[in-house]
Amino acid sequence: MTVQVAQDLPTLSELADERFARDPGFAYRAAHAQPGPGLFQMPTGDGLIATAHRTLADLMHHPALGAQHRRKRRSGAGAKGALARMDSYSPFFMNEPAHTPIAIATYRPMSPARNHPLIETITHAAEKALDDMLDRGGVVDLRRDYVQVIVRNFWVRFLGLPAEAAPLLEKCSADILPMLKFENTPGEVETANRAAQTMRDYVEVHHGTVGDPPGGDSPGGESSGGDSTGGESAGGDSTGETFLDHFESVLADGDWKDLPRNAATTAAAITFDGIDSAAGGAANVIYTCLSHPDQWALLVENPRLVHDAWREAIRLEPPFFGLHRGAYKDIDYDGVRIDAGTNLLMAWGAANRDPRVFENPHVFDIRRQKRRTLGFGGGPRICKGRHLAMLEGEIALRVLLERLASIELLVDEPDWGGPGMVRAIRSIPARLSPK
DSSP states (O other): OOOEEGGGSOBOGGGGSTTTTTOTHHHHHHHHHSSSSSEEEOTTSSOEEEOOHHHHHHHTTOTTEESOOGGGOSSSSTTSHHHHHHHTTSGGGOOTTTHHHHHHHHHGGGSGGGHHHHHHHHHHHHHHHHHHHHHHOSEEEIIIIIIHHHHHHHHHHHHTOBTTHHHHHHHHHHHHGGGGBSSOOHHHHHHHHHHHHHHHHHHHHHTTOOSOOTTOSOSSSOTTTOOOOTTOBSSSSOOSSOHHHHHHHHHHHSOOSSOOOOHHHHHHHTHHIIIIIHHHHHHHHHHHHHTOHHHHHHHHHOGGGHHHHHHHHHHHSOSBSOEEEEESSOEEETTEEEOTTOEEEEOHHHHTTOTTTSSSTTSOOTTOOOOOOOBTBOGGGSOTTHHHHHHHHHHHHHHHHHHEEEEEEOOSSOOOOSSBSBOOOOOOEEEEEEO
16 A cells, blocks of 8 residues: 655645634535545644544544644644643643543543532532523623633632632633634733643642642653632532542552642643633533524423533534644554654544534534534543533533523624634623523
């Protein structure tokens, strides 16, 4: 078989088109129309991009594909600065032997086994946010006033932080968000690093764990860097042990050498996903349902379809278009050579609209036959917070259905943000009518 080198692959130039942020469907169609395994060069020169469902499903399990090579990224904060130092404690940026045990420790507090306390606390946050919107009356923003409030208040309680931490961590997450664009300005990088330092310092100081453990700031990835309530916790009912309690107990159970032992820094590192990306996912679900009146009517008639609606909305409009992985050895895949050191953008959004897997892939259909969607990735690096994100999105949707007689959507041209790996609706103005 003739092996095609990555440099000879076609460029998916549609990613650089200004239309991509508004509706990426045209780019996905162009990618799927090409023969071969759905591998292209990024128009930014930032490595390769994988778009075919089968290719992503295969490569995400490939043992040679690990954390992205941050020093080779043209966008983002790279491998230096406060953001990189904090992210070095996140399993997303780790390789073995650190990745698996830290990923397990991160996932366990958010796993299905924790259903009841998580559901209880998220539901309380959703009902309180909805009460506040109804008290104000008039036009509300279901992204800013509802899902953002639910997620941030739940997250600070989940971490065991005081309620006053919610707006601080939310702002820090928003300041880090531009690092997921395809191109960054020096000012955005500086702001993101400052936000990361603030977030890390706050969480560590609150838990009395200032400073790094022996071994420096890069324990897992590449060796070069891979309204105040007087101190009461946010939310209502208790989640029991906090994320940090669980995380530290899992670490204490194992005899792992050279692993990051700073649970507070890991908590700070995953806070961005815990707040901004989770809120973006829930907002995408709510907007997608409301903007398809026929599907919303099905939900009103049969609220048991909430899980199906969440799953289908995440397939069609995942909050992350994709995320980078890095090849640590040469990979030969379906006639293409991916050299060691190459970054590969795993385009989940494109794979979820692959016509070889999904019939009428650009259509929102909550009765769609279940297929393997990739809204949260796959393989050993699948998103550890996927179960929690599902609960937050489903509960937010269910509370609206239970408590409201109608929702008038007041947006014709939604703002999905600029070109980048995040695609989450920024505002959902609406008028609510209670039952």
